[in-house]
Amino acid sequence: MRMRFLLPTLLLSALSAAAQRGPGAGALSAPNANPFPSTYTPYPSRPTVIRNVNIFTAAGPLIRNGAILMQDGKVVSVGATVNAPADAVVIDGAGKYVTPGIVDDHSHLGANAAPNVWARSDANELVNPVTGYVWVEHSVWPQDPQFPRDLAGGVTTIQVLPGSGNLFGGRSVILKMVPSPSVQGMKFPGAKYGLKMACGENPMRVYSTRGPQTRMGDVAGYRAAWIQAEAYRRRWDKWLADKTGDPPTRDLNLETLAEALRGNILVHQHCYMADEMMQLIDVSKEFGYKIRSFHHAIEAYKIADVLAKEGIAASMWADWGGMKMEMMDGVRANMAIVHAAGGITIMHSDDASGSQRLNQEAAKSMAAGRAIGINVTEEDAIKWMTINPAWAIGLEDKIGSLVTGKNADVVLWSGNPFSVYTRAEKVWIDGAMLFDRTDPRQQWRTDFELGFVPVNNGGSR
Amino acid sequence: MRAITMTRAAVRGLVCMLACAATAGAQTIAITGGTVYPVSGPKIEHGTVLITNGKVAAVGANVTIPAGATRIDATGKWVTPGLFNAATTLGLAEGNPGSGGYNDSHAKGEKGVSASFNAWEGINPASTFIPPTRKDGITTVMVAPSRGNLIGGRAAVIDLNGESVASMLVKGPIAMVAELGEGGEARAETFAHLREVLSDAKVYGLRKAAYDNGAVRALAASREDLEALAPVVAGTMPIIISANRASDIRAALGIAKQFGLKLVIEGGAEAWEAAKEIAAAHVPVMAGAMNNIPGSFSTLGHRQENLALLKAAGVQVIIVGDGGGLGEDNYNARNVRYEAGNAVAYGMTWDDALKAVTLVPAEVLGVSDRVGSLQIGKEADVVVWSGDPFEFATVAEHVYVRGVENLERTRQEELTDRYKTKPPAYKKP
Numbered sequence: 001m002r003m004r005f006l007l008p009t010l011l012l013s014a015l016s017a018a019a020q021r022g023p024g025a026g027a028l029s030a031p032n033a034n035p036f037p038s039t040y041t042p043y044p045s046r047p048t049v050i051r052n053v054n055i056f057t058a059a060g061p062l063i064r065n066g067a068i069l070m071q072d073g074k075v076v077s078v079g080a081t082v083n084a085p086a087d088a089v090v091i092d093g094a095g096k097y098v099t100p101g102i103v104d105d106h107s108h109l110g111a112n113a114a115p116n117v118w119a120r121s122d123a124n125e126l127v128n129p130v131t132g133y134v135w136v137e138h139s140v141w142p143q144d145p146q147f148p149r150d151l152a153g154g155v156t157t158i159q160v161l162p163g164s165g166n167l168f169g170g171r172s173v174i175l176k177m178v179p180s181p182s183v184q185g186m187k188f189p190g191a192k193y194g195l196k197m198a199c200g201e202n203p204m205r206v207y208s209t210r211g212p213q214t215r216m217g218d219v220a221g222y223r224a225a226w227i228q229a230e231a232y233r234r235r236w237d238k239w240l241a242d243k244t245g246d247p248p249t250r251d252l253n254l255e256t257l258a259e260a261l262r263g264n265i266l267v268h269q270h271c272y273m274a275d276e277m278m279q280l281i282d283v284s285k286e287f288g289y290k291i292r293s294f295h296h297a298i299e300a301y302k303i304a305d306v307l308a309k310e311g312i313a314a315s316m317w318a319d320w321g322g323m324k325m326e327m328m329d330g331v332r333a334n335m336a337i338v339h340a341a342g343g344i345t346i347m348h349s350d351d352a353s354g355s356q357r358l359n360q361e362a363a364k365s366m367a368a369g370r371a372i373g374i375n376v377t378e379e380d381a382i383k384w385m386t387i388n389p390a391w392a393i394g395l396e397d398k399i400g401s402l403v404t405g406k407n408a409d410v411v412l413w414s415g416n417p418f419s420v421y422t423r424a425e426k427v428w429i430d431g432a433m434l435f436d437r438t439d440p441r442q443q444w445r446t447d448f449e450l451g452f453v454p455v456n457n458g459g460s461r
Numbered sequence: 462m463r464a465i466t467m468t469r470a471a472v473r474g475l476v477c478m479l480a481c482a483a484t485a486g487a488q489t490i491a492i493t494g495g496t497v498y499p500v501s502g503p504k505i506e507h508g509t510v511l512i513t514n515g516k517v518a519a520v521g522a523n524v525t526i527p528a529g530a531t532r533i534d535a536t537g538k539w540v541t542p543g544l545f546n547a548a549t550t551l552g553l554a555e556g557n558p559g560s561g562g563y564n565d566s567h568a569k570g571e572k573g574v575s576a577s578f579n580a581w582e583g584i585n586p587a588s589t590f591i592p593p594t595r596k597d598g599i600t601t602v603m604v605a606p607s608r609g610n611l612i613g614g615r616a617a618v619i620d621l622n623g624e625s626v627a628s629m630l631v632k633g634p635i636a637m638v639a640e641l642g643e644g645g646e647a648r649a650e651t652f653a654h655l656r657e658v659l660s661d662a663k664v665y666g667l668r669k670a671a672y673d674n675g676a677v678r679a680l681a682a683s684r685e686d687l688e689a690l691a692p693v694v695a696g697t698m699p700i701i702i703s704a705n706r707a708s709d710i711r712a713a714l715g716i717a718k719q720f721g722l723k724l725v726i727e728g729g730a731e732a733w734e735a736a737k738e739i740a741a742a743h744v745p746v747m748a749g750a751m752n753n754i755p756g757s758f759s760t761l762g763h764r765q766e767n768l769a770l771l772k773a774a775g776v777q778v779i780i781v782g783d784g785g786g787l788g789e790d791n792y793n794a795r796n797v798r799y800e801a802g803n804a805v806a807y808g809m810t811w812d813d814a815l816k817a818v819t820l821v822p823a824e825v826l827g828v829s830d831r832v833g834s835l836q837i838g839k840e841a842d843v844v845v846w847s848g849d850p851f852e853f854a855t856v857a858e859h860v861y862v863r864g865v866e867n868l869e870r871t872r873q874e875e876l877t878d879r880y881k882t883k884p885p886a887y888k889k890p
Contacts, residue, residue, distance in 0.1 A: 115757045145755050201560055305883045322590060322792035324560035331877045341883070352754055360799065363853035371856060372881055420802030420851050453755050454734070454762045 030247070031236065031255050033264075036137060038187035040176060043432035047071040049084040050412060053093025058100050058386040058401040061379060068098055070408035073430035078402050091426075097417055099382055100402050101156025101409030101429065104355045105268075105315050105389035106295050106348035109147055110140030110175070110183070111160055114352065120144075124163030125170065129207050130225045132195065133252035134170035136162045140183040145453060146352040148444040151177040151435050153356030154411040154424035157188060159393045161196045161295075164270040165206040167221045169196035171256055172268065174393055176429055179444050192394040194292070195260045197222070198270040199280060200326045219279055226287040229257035266292040266394055268315075272326040274302035281310060293392040295348060297338075298330045304341035313344035313392045317354070318364040335362075335384065336369025336376050346392055347384040358385045363418035378418060407431075489513045490864065491526040492845060495535030500542055500820045501834035510540055512841040515864035520835045533859060535845050541815065542835050543600025543842030543862065544850070546797040547747055547822035548727065548781035549790045551591055551602050551621075552584035566607040568614050574658055576693075577685035578614030580606040581633050584626050590792050592871040595621040597795035598850060598857035600842035601631065601832050603822070605638050607790075608703055611654060612682075613638045615689060616701070618828050620842065622862035631840075635826050636725070637693045640703040641713055642759045652712050657681045659720050662690035696721045699826065701747070705730035706759040714742050725825060727781075729771075731762035736774035745825045746771055749783015750804035768817070769808025779825060780804055780817040802851030814851065840864075 051067040057078055068075065069082040076082070084090060111123035122139035125131045140160055150158065156177055162169035172194035175186040199218055212218045232254035239247050259265040267284070271277050271294050284291050293313035294300065298321055300307060300314040307314055316338070321330020339345040347362045349355035362381045369376040390400025399407050408431035415422040427435040436442035440456070490512040497508030499520050509524035510517065519525075526532070556562020563585075568578035581604045594602070605616035617633025619626070641651055661680040665687035671677050672684070680687060692698035702713045705728045714735075717724035726732060729748040732739060739746060750768050755761040768778050780801050782789025789796060801814040809817070823833025832840050841864040848855040859866055870878070879885050 114754050115761075117757075149753055205559065301877070302880050302885065304880075319793060319796070320788065322555065322788060324556050325562060326560070328556065329876055331873045333877050333881065337877075337881055353752060356753075357751070360803075360853065364799075367854050367856070370854075372877060374881075418853060420799055420853060421806045423806055449755075452761050454731075454764075456764060456766070 031250060036135070036184060036187075038189040039182065039184045040178070040180070040187055040189055042073045042430035043178065043434060045070070045073060045408075045428070045431035045433070047085045047088040048091065048428070048431065048433070049082060049088045050091045050093045050098055050410075051082070051084075053096050053098050053412070054416075055098045055402065056100075056379060056382040056417070057403065058379075058382050059403050068402060068410065070410060070428065070431040073408055073432070075402050075404055075406050075408050075410075077404055091412070093412060096415065096425070097413040097422075098402070099154070099411050099413065099417055100386040100400055101411055101427065102154045102358050102385050103389040103393070103395075103400055104150070104155050104158045104349050104358060104385075105293065105346060105392045106350045107150075107158040107160050107352075107355055108163065108350070109150060109158060109160060109352060109355070110142065110144045111136050111162070112352075113141045113144035114146050123161075124165040126165045126206050129167045129203055129212060129221055130253060131162075131166050131170050132168045132225070132254070132256035134162060135173070136160050136170055136196075137173035137183050137187070140173065140175070140186075142180050142183055142186060143446040143448045145446045145449050147177055148435075148446060150352070150355050151427055151444065152424060152437070154359065154413070154417075154427055155355055156409040156411075156427065156429050157390070157393075157395070157399055158355070159194060159268075161194065161268060164196070164198035164202045166198060167203050167212070167218060168225060168253075168257070169198060171265070172196055174395070178429060178434060179446070188395065190398075193256075193259070193265045194268045194393065195256060195265050196268055196270065199276045200270075200272055201324055202270070215276065219283065222280075222283050223286070225257060226261070226283070229254050229261055230287065233258035233261055261287065261289050263290065266392070268293055268295055268392075270295045272296050272298045273329070274299035277303060278306070281306070281312070292394075293344075293346065296350070298327055298334065300343070301331060301334045301337035302329075304338045304343050307338065307344075308342040311344070313346050313388065314338050315346040315348035315389070315392065317348070317350075318361040318368070332364065332368035333372050333374070335365035336372070336374040339369070339376055339380060339384075340374045344388050344391065345384050346388045348389070359413075359417040359422070360420060363420075366418065378416075381418065488864075489518075489527055489530040490533060490841075490861070491524070491530040492533045492535050492540055492843065492859070493526070495538040495540040495845060497540045497835065498542075498815060499835035500816055501836050508540065510835055510843055512843065512861065512864045515841050517835055517837055517839050517841050517843070519837060533845065538858065539846040539848060539850060540835075541598075541844050541846065541850055542819045542833060543844050543860065544598050544798055544818045545601040545822045545833060546594075546599050546781065546794050546818070547603045547779050547826065549602045549604055549794045550580075550607055551594060551604055551791055551794055552586065552588045552619075553580060553604060554791055555585075555588055555590060567609055568606060570610045570613075571683060573611035573654070574682045574686050575606070575610050575614045576612045576637060576658075576682065576687075577689040578606055579617070579634060580604060580614050581617035581619065581626060581630070584619070584629070586624055586626060586629060589872040590794070591621055592867070592869060593873050594795040595860055595862065595867065596857060596871060597798070598844040598846065598860055599795055599797065600844070600860065600862045601823075602794060603635065603826060605636070605701070608638070608640045611639060611651060612658065612686070612690070613640065618826055618832075620832070620840065620862050622865060622867050631831050632826075632828050634689075634698065635828070636699040636701050637690065638701045638703070638727075641709045642704055642706060643757060648709070648712070652716065654681075656716060656719070658686075659690065659694055659716070659722075662687045662694045663720075666691045666694065693722060694720055696723050699723045699725050701725040701727045703728045705757075707731040707734040707762065709759065710735050711738065714738060714744065717744065718742065729767065730760035732776075733764065733767045733770040734762055736771050736776060739771065740775040745777035745779060745821070747779040747781045747822075749781055749789075750800050750807055750809075752783045765803065765807040768804045772809055772813055777821055777825060778813075778817050779822045780814060798850050799853070805851065811851070
């Protein structure tokens with residue numbers, strides 16, 4: 001997986017030459033696609049069959065009273081019945097439901113950790129409106145007690161994004177919800193980076209004295225940075241082609257932006273209002289990059305046809321709004337209207353509490369669609385929080401649906417996941433059971449929680 | 462700007478005249494055939510709720526329907542009292558002042574005391590957040606000052622329909638709000654400060670004439686604030702103290718005992734750890750069921766079973782929004798029904814959860830003679846639901862506030878109507 005897709009091959013050879021020189025050799029630190037590689041290895045697993053269970057695969061109709069077999073970390077088969085190996089753990093799922101692990105493409109877990117104290121407020125580098133040089137993984141605290149709570153909500157993969165105070169907020173990181181002493185141990189192997197960008201009121205407010213202090217200042221700021229990134233990309237491509245003279249000086253900010261221009265980093269654009277999204281689409285066309293998903297997109301319903309045509313996803317909430325002027329036009333049918341227009345519809349959280357209940361949020365949006373005559377099926381709504389966000393983070397070939405060969409990220413729910421009374425009962429990541437509501441020994445407690453947070457049996461701390 | 466505002470108001474008046482005319486003219490509405498949950502008693506299959514002149518006139522399985530009554534067929538539907546959200550700032554804020562918009566929920570106060578602040582007097586009855594809340598079956602709310610002061614001010618209970626605060630008011634003032642816990646001062650200093658103000662409120666009450674003659678030493682709060690605290694220290698007006706850490710809750714119980722306060726705990730993240738003591742003190746708790754995050758050192762024990770554990774210990778519980786997200790006290794005050802559903806998922810019985818968003822807040826806040834259950838003579842705050850009110854798929858099909866169903870399109874509905882098909886419909890057909 002290493003360095004597979006981040007940089008052109010030319011760059012890779014320069015890189016490995018630098019790597020071979022080792023520490024102390026000096027003089028040539030080339031752009032490196034993967035200086036903080038994932039060390040994740042799946043937790044031990046046993047072949048597991050869940051049978052007699054209703055399965056939302058996110059890749060077809062609901063399978064009633066079906067079965068799923070996971071083995072060696074992968075989904076082996078899903079259907080009316082499966083052939084279980086003799087040594088398989090067999091779970092009876094009568095009356096219950098199985099879905100793929102939930103994917104949240106907008107999280108700040110670990111970076112804005114709990115408790116929400118100054119020392120753990122680590123997601124917004126508000127010193128400059130253009131901070132493509134920061135990588136949020138360097139802020140992620142693996143002992144954030146919000147991680148196990150997310151897992152208990154059925155969430156198996158998240159994208160942690162930097163905050164929205166800057167025009168260019170920095171690089172995202174894709175994490176698995178697994179205990180590890182390092183963020184490298186949580187990093188999803190082979191996942192692409194994302195670039196967080198933000199428009200509207202947040203950068204205007206943060207930089208009201210030094211600028212940008214207006215929306216036109218926001219757009220000028222994006223364009224000025226992309227112009228620099230274009231030139232940087234050309235300089236490096238030229239040097240890598242002819243290797244004559246000194247290499248250009250590295251610039252961590254422009255490295256990130258240049259990789260976004262090359263299509264190796266996915267652009268995630270925080271934007272509430274329709275008119276601003278339209279402006280950002282034009283900016284992306286001017287510089288030839290693609291916006292992967294608009295985040296929050298409270299007014300996506302106003303331009304749902306455009307988003308569908310452009311192939312840009314919208315990562316939305318069910319019903320948040322009203323907090324500031326750019327959030328005033330929130331409507332509950334937002335998701336359903338985007339869905340009906342054929343857009344890539346995503347339920348995101350941007351919130352440690354909401355992330356634990358993306359199934360409930362999807363249920364609200366489904367109901368809001370039905371209230372205006374848009375019949376969103378449960379199968380569709382499952383995709384909003386599984387395969388669609390998996391696409392947004394570039395992992396749709398590995399996770400997000402229950403089909404043979406994909407990672408066995410699986411949730412067993414106590415009932416229909418769209419009921420308020422349903423809870424995730426068991427959660428598997430790469431075939432390993434990492435959460436079991438019925439067994440306290442199978443419930444991850446972070447280092448922070450020991451002694452500070454009471455155990456949920458009502459006992460001592 | 463002014464012209465636009467007047468036009469909107471005029472339209473609202475016209476819609477209400479049309480919509481309200483039907484009910485005001487008929488004055489008698491019979492909701493028939495539904496499963497009725499009066500909350501004050503067991504559910505009634507195929508029951509009838511009869512509304513006359515804005516009040517509940519009859520509830521039962523064998524109700525004689527007067528000739529000329531407007532009949533609403535609720536066969537297969539669930540009929541409940543309007544839901545009561547006891548922790549909101551509805552009407553006090555839209556947007557936020559930093560971005561534009563307004564927020565009138567917080568008084569500046571002096572040394573953390575703004576006891577005489579009557580937050581509800583600043584309610585904007587035209588707030589665009591009120592109609593969506595009402596349309597989701599919330600008919601009654603408590604509007605309270607937001608936190609941040611030791612003693613924040615006074616709250617009121619309003620019904621969610623009306624063109625003036627006076628016409629919406631059920632009762633105000635109804636409670637004092639206060640807060641203990643992490644803040645600028647050391648905890649024990651905060652406790653001492655609260656005791657000092659309460660103590661001086663007693664002094665003021667006993668020696669009003671002397672105070673007015675200038676014969677009393679300087680007291681710890683202004684005259685207006687001490688006056689506002691008089692019914693609190695007399696034990697007649699509830700004081701709702703926000704406290705989360707178990708030790709802060711215990712401190713509040715101690716102060717309440719010392720001064721004979723009618724205490725209600727709000728927030729109560731770690732209330733389950735002190736459940737027995739809270740029950741023994743007969744102190745109700747207002748809390749949510751959706752927050753399990755140790756978001757501060759005062760809420761390390763946050764858990765979703767909190768309400769169920771309190772209820773099991775014998776504590777009166779009120780369910781309020783605590784999703785930990787945005788706007789559960791305002792823009793999304795409508796979502797309290799899902800909070801109740803989550804409380805059930807984490808151990809409360811369904812009946813107790815319904816009671817905790819209807820009759821219990823009415824009783825605790827002293828307005829159960831007016832709202833909170835379907836009983837003869839109470840305000841006809843009634844909701845007809847397509848199913849279980851706590852479920853996401855369920856819709857509030859009819860919402861009556863004092864017998865009136867307001868059918869005005871909400872701003873959110875108008876936006877949806879305009880954009881649900883493309884190109885958008887800027888002109889009305």
